[in-house]
Amino acid sequence: MAGCQTLTNDVGCEQASLNLFSEARHPLAPFKPTIHTPIDMLARAFARSARLTRPTIMRRGGGGAPEVNEPGGYLFNEKTRVKEEWESIYNWGMGGGFFLMAVALYYKPDTSVVSWATKEAEKSLKEKGVKLDFEKTA
Numbered sequence: 001m002a003g004c005q006t007l008t009n010d011v012g013c014e015q016a017s018l019n020l021f022s023e024a025r026h027p028l029a030p031f032k033p034t035i036h037t038p039i040d041m042l043a044r045a046f047a048r049s050a051r052l053t054r055p056t057i058m059r060r061g062g063g064g065a066p067e068v069n070e071p072g073g074y075l076f077n078e079k080t081r082v083k084e085e086w087e088s089i090y091n092w093g094m095g096g097g098f099f100l101m102a103v104a105l106y107y108k109p110d111t112s113v114v115s116w117a118t119k120e121a122e123k124s125l126k127e128k129g130v131k132l133d134f135e136k137t138a
Helices: 002-007 013-025 038-053 087-106 113-128
Strands: none
Touching: none
8 A cells, every 4th residue: 555655645545546547548648649550551551551441331321332224226316417507608608707717827927026136136236247057067
């Protein structure tokens, strides 16, 4: 009982021994990290990957796969395709518009800053008398 006396000031001996053992098991107790070896970590990783790759088991009842309505008819229930009167106008208009836009983008003027600065630099160098064409040496 001398050890019990030193552990407790005004609390009973049973209460002191209960506090000593219950602190480590309390959920709010400070976390005590454990040291894992590399083998332990590999074993945990393999166990986790094996657990994740297992096929899941259906826990609730089910009747299998849902029924599929197999395609067997015609698109929009049309046996022969009949063009509407607006379709040819639409197709020619869209095709012609794309063609004209492609031509316009191909022949658009060059408005980049780099090409403007290059032309200005060439003009100022010609005014200074610097040759821009280098002669080929054999």
